[in-house]
Amino acid sequence: MPEQGEESKRGETLDGFTESTFSHDGISHQVFRGGAGPAVILIHEVPGIHPGVLDLARRFIDRGYTVYLPSMFGRPGGKAGEGIVKSIAKVCISREFAVLANRSSPATGWLRALAAKAHRECGGPGVGAIGMCMTGSFALAMALDPAVIAPVMSQPALPAGLTARGRAAVGLDDGELAQVKARTSQGLRLLGLRFSNDRACPAERFATMRREFGAGFESIEIDSSPGNPFGIAESAHCVLTVDLVDTPGHPTKAALDRTIEFIGERLRPGTAATTRTEEQQ
Numbered sequence: 344m345p346e347q348g349e350e351s352k353r354g355e356t357l358d359g360f361t362e363s364t365f366s367h368d369g370i371s372h373q374v375f376r377g378g379a380g381p382a383v384i385l386i387h388e389v390p391g392i393h394p395g396v397l398d399l400a401r402r403f404i405d406r407g408y409t410v411y412l413p414s415m416f417g418r419p420g421g422k423a424g425e426g427i428v429k430s431i432a433k434v435c436i437s438r439e440f441a442v443l444a445n446r447s448s449p450a451t452g453w454l455r456a457l458a459a460k461a462h463r464e465c466g467g468p469g470v471g472a473i474g475m476c477m478t479g480s481f482a483l484a485m486a487l488d489p490a491v492i493a494p495v496m497s498q499p500a501l502p503a504g505l506t507a508r509g510r511a512a513v514g515l516d517d518g519e520l521a522q523v524k525a526r527t528s529q530g531l532r533l534l535g536l537r538f539s540n541d542r543a544c545p546a547e548r549f550a551t552m553r554r555e556f557g558a559g560f561e562s563i564e565i566d567s568s569p570g571n572p573f574g575i576a577e578s579a580h581c582v583l584t585v586d587l588v589d590t591p592g593h594p595t596k597a598a599l600d601r602t603i604e605f606i607g608e609r610l611r612p613g614t615a616a617t618t619r620t621e622e623q624q
Contacts, residue, residue, distance in 0.1 A: 367456035378404035381467035388476035391417020395584030445512040451484035480514030510545035527559030
């Protein structure tokens with residue numbers, strides 16, 4: 344039988360977060376938890392839980408959510424540019440991650456178990472999930488669990504877009520895709536974020552989600568073409584962290600605000616929008 348919740352407290356490693364270990368089906372990872380309220384699972388990007396990821400986590404904590412930060416690879420608390428090559432190498436060789444196959448990674452089963460646990464602990468109508476970069480598609484696969492009601496895919500970079508099929512892939516096999524489609528037909532909504540010229544997160548991937556999920560998929564594609572009005576680099580990739588410009592009126596700030604609002608609409612139905620203007624913060 345899979346282990347559903349083996350934990351061992353290991354003190355505080357990141358300021359304001361408590362650390363534990365969560366194990367499920369032979370996979371174990373550190374999980375950092377902070378805040379109070381409905382649960383949001385925030386899955387870091389490469390190279391790990393860097394300061395930009397922590398800033399994003401604290402935005403949700405400040406708005407009354409419990410944030411769970413699983414450490415999937417890298418050094419928790421390291422710098423944004425620290426250990427990128429090592430983290431990518433781990434993802435590419437680890438059996439937890441399906442880099443090329445159009446199916447969910449084994450790691451997503453662990454994340455779904457974590458989401459179910461978070462829902463039991465925090466209550467509310469369900470759990471939010473935000474995946475970024477190499478974990479971006481994980482948030483979509485987490486929607487296979489009914490506890491996950493607010494999935495956000497930010498610049499989903501897996502499966503690797505080495506072929507036309509890979510660029511259009513969303514990280515689910517046919518059966519999994521049918522399950523998520525069934526949920527969207529019953530009211531589940533998905534949010535996706537990317538920069539328009541981001542080759543790591545191909546436009547074909549979002550085209551697939553628009554086709555398969557229809558009105559259930561809301562996409563935000565920020566113009567990063569040459570000469571765009573905001574001077575966003577063609578190389579821009581990390582919508583909610585590294586490439587975020589936290590200034591009212593900037594499209595990355597609008598994408599962040601919409602992400603917070605999207606989570607709030609589902610985890611706090613019937614309440615006012617949770618987005619705050621810069622002046623209110």
